[in-house]
Amino acid sequence: MRLRATLGIQAKLVIAFSSLLLTAIATSTGVFNQHSREALSDMLGEQARQIAQTLALAAETPYEIGDEQELLRLGQDLLRSRNIVLVVFCDSTNKPLQLACRDPDFTLTRWANSPEFRSDTTQLMQVHRRHLPSLGDFLQITAPVFDTQRDARRSGLTGRTLDTRLLGYLTVGISQNAEQMRLARVGFLSAAIACMIFLLCLPLACTLVHRIFLPIRQLAAAANRIAGGDYDAEVATDRPDEIGDMARAFNEMVHRVRHHRRQLEEANRGLEEKVRQRTAELEDINRRLSAEIAEKEEFLRAVSHDLNAPLRNIGGMASLLLMKHREKFDDEIIHRLERIQKNVEVETGLISELLELSRIKTRRQKMEPINVRELLGDVAGLFEDDLRQRQISLVIDPGPFPTLVCEKARLRQVFQNLIDNAIKYMGDSPLREIHVGCRAGQDHAEFHVRDTGIGIHPDDLPRLFCVFRRGRNSVEMNIAGKGVGLASVKSIVEMYGGRISVQSRLGEGTEFRFSLPMNSSARAENEPSREPTPATA
């Protein structure tokens, strides 16, 4: 698992290839060695047999005459040859007669006492492997010695007859050392050659695998670059094989991805461009609206200043005259001056109300959640004296009132103006009651302010909410008012997206109904809103 994690495919391939190669070389070397060893053994065995036969022929005469010294000489002669290590002569009863050995410590007695070396006369002319620490590995073969010459002399015939006499046995040991050494050398050589081949092959294999994997690596690198967001990555496709197919498919895929991506980017750019345009338009509109509002504010300031200043002067002059010369004037002059003052006062109030009306839409105040019942309590407190004086009862519905989110001062202005109106137009009605209530709907709250006053003439109803349009009653009854109050109410209600309506019967009373959204913040935020510019000029 660990190996798989740390080694790449290439390394694994190289390892597999190398182990295969090593196995093949080792196997072939082993088989070769085994075969050569066997062939060598066979060859040596054959040589041993021949030597034994030749020696048997040579030893015939000494055996016959019993010349043991001659046998010993024969044996020692033989020892001089390269690979003969041991020659033993025995008589026909297998009793050892003479021994010649490379190892001087290996005596006849020791031979006779070592059963493993003693010649087995039942297995003549057969090769046996023997080992002595001083002589190493050697092949031992035992051959019989026959009296062939005497037979020939006796019969006068050449060649053997059936009547042969066993003279004794001889044993020859042939050393394997030299051959083994040669074999070892050959083995070493072949191993060295195998190693060299392997060492030569390893870089070759590495190079080969590297070359085979080159396009795959390129593909992987390209895939990585694409994963990293570089869609210009491509791979060479000129190979005719499967890797070439893969590369072509890969390039096709990359091409498509690039194409789609470009489309997406273009679409995105278009979208961004549109958003930018729209934003610019909106900003422009906003700027224009802001400028307009600022302009209006400025205009209102100027009007307020310029209308008020002469009025103040007129009034001031009248007041000064009264203050300084009251005792010199007769009653008529004093009365006229007082009328001037009174009119200036009315006009000044009118101007301030008009300014307020026009500011309803431009000078926005803080939006906050308002408990309408509390607000109504405040308003009722304002009119406490008026209500007591005129013996009017103001009834606020005990039912639930909603909490509205809007400008507190504006909402107060609505109720204040309506209740003020109701008080003013109560007249001499026997039933003197003003009723304020609410019915909360899904997203709107509907309020009503109902009085039992003198009512409004049907002809006046259509113009009721217009500025400076006062009902005929007000003139007849000399009711103080400027005709701005209801216009303000309508303006405020409609600014919040509400509606206002009125129902009235002469002599019975009037009912104003208006609706306000429960949460008018959304609309209010869409409205152009701007603080007045601090004018220092």
Added chain:
Amino acid sequence: MRKKCEAITILLVDDDPDCRLLIREAISQCKISNMVFEVPDGQSALDFVFRRGDYANAPRPGLIYLDIEMPGISGQEVLRQIKASPEHRHIPVVMMTGVADEAQMEQAAKNGANSYTLKPANPEQFLRTVLASTDYWMRIHQYPEHHLSPELCRR
């Protein structure tokens, strides 16, 4: 109280001659006959205070009534320049305006106005206001110098 008062020099800055007349009349209601000088615009006001041009020999005013809305140099600018001068910054300046505007009021306070008077819509009230204001500043001037803050004493 008023008997102890000494006359002071009052500078009246307003572009409206009728308004100037009214204020002058209001001031004249004081028992003490103060010296009242009138200038119609900001530039003349600055010349008067800093004794330049035609006003090289002008007396140092002890109180200035300064209208904010004036053509040319505005009252705010005149105020700023007077208060920026180390020699003249101790002259009390009463700002007057016909329009209630919080931003303007704040600006006047920042520029160092000593008082801010709204010309009341009611003319009689206006006269009373001017009278009260003049009286107040006159009395401030009458305090023994060691009772006064140093900036009011240095005349």
